[in-house]
Amino acid sequence: MTNKMMTKVDGNVLTIEREFNAPRNLVFQVYSDAEHIKQWWGPRGWEVTVCHLDFRPGGVWHYCMKCLDRNQGDFYGMESWGKGIYSTIVQDEKIEYTDYFSDAEGNVPEDMPSSDITLIFEEQDGRTKLINIARYVSAEALQTVLDMGMEYGFSETMDRLEEHLDRIKG
Numbered sequence: 660m661t662n663k664m665m666t667k668v669d670g671n672v673l674t675i676e677r678e679f680n681a682p683r684n685l686v687f688q689v690y691s692d693a694e695h696i697k698q699w700w701g702p703r704g705w706e707v708t709v710c711h712l713d714f715r716p717g718g719v720w721h722y723c724m725k726c727l728d729r730n731q732g733d734f735y736g737m738e739s740w741g742k743g744i745y746s747t748i749v750q751d752e753k754i755e756y757t758d759y760f761s762d763a764e765g766n767v768p769e770d771m772p773s774s775d776i777t778l779i780f781e782e783q784d785g786r787t788k789l790i791n792i793a794r795y796v797s798a799e800a801l802q803t804v805l806d807m808g809m810e811y812g813f814s815e816t817m818d819r820l821e822e823h824l825d826r827i828k829g
Contacts, residue, residue, distance in 0.1 A: 664817055666810060671798045673774075673805075675791040677817050681824040683782035686789060687751045689823060690778065696722070699823040702815035704728025705739075709763075718745045720756070721765050742767065743776070754778040758793070772800035789817075 664677040679686055689695040693712040700707050701724040709723040720743040726734040742761035748754055755778070760771040767773070772795055779790040791813075795801040 664814055668801065668805075671795045671801050673793045673795070673801055675793075675813065675817075677789050678783070679787045679789065679821055679824055680785075681787055681828050682785055683780045683787045684751045685824060685828060686787040686820075687754075687780050689820065689827075690754060691748075695823070695827075699819040700724070700816060701739075701819070702812040703819065704731050704734075708738075714745065714748065716745055716748055719743065719765070720745070721761065723763065738763075752780055772796065772803050774801075774804075 664675050667674045689699065691712075691714045693710045696712065697707040697710050700710075700722070705724045705726050705728070707722055708725045709721070711719070711721045713719050720741075722741055724739045724741070726737045729735050740761045740763055742759045742765050743756040744759075745754065745756045754776075756776050757773055758776050759767045759773045761767050774793040774795050777790075777792040777794075779792070781788040781790065793801075795804075
């Protein structure tokens with residue numbers, strides 16, 4: 660891939676940028692529709708098995724990723740639940756939500772860090788620069804998710820997003 664993501668850590672803030680060869684409205688669309696999200700969300704070898712999406716301010720995104728790749732050893736068969744609560748949506752420009760770890764019922768564990776996410780979609784000559792800003796309560800909370808391999812998993816997720824965009828843009 661020629662479009663590797665740029666990552667910057669500044670205290671409790673993680674900023675990730677990546678460009679996609681797709682128009683901004685399409686990149687926004689695949690972030691706002693459950694059927695699209697199921698096709699690309701999560702690292703390779705993981706599949707979104709549950710995806711409930713109420714895409715509006717105050718709405719909830721609740722999902723489960725399951726590892727289906729036997730080559731991933733102890734991760735095989737593992738489920739990872741997440742929950743997002745949307746606060747701001749500006750069509751084709753910005754999505755803001757709070758991102759949580761959760762369980763199947765949507766309960767949020769107190770011992771896992773949440774983050775406030777801002778996604779910015781910038782159109783540049785028919786391409787889209789996606790800026791993902793994640794704010795954590797502390798630098799230690801951010802380090803916790805980095806130590807869990809979040810950066811690698813998110814990089815693979817962005818690769819899968821690029822592949823999905825290539826398939827659907829025609």
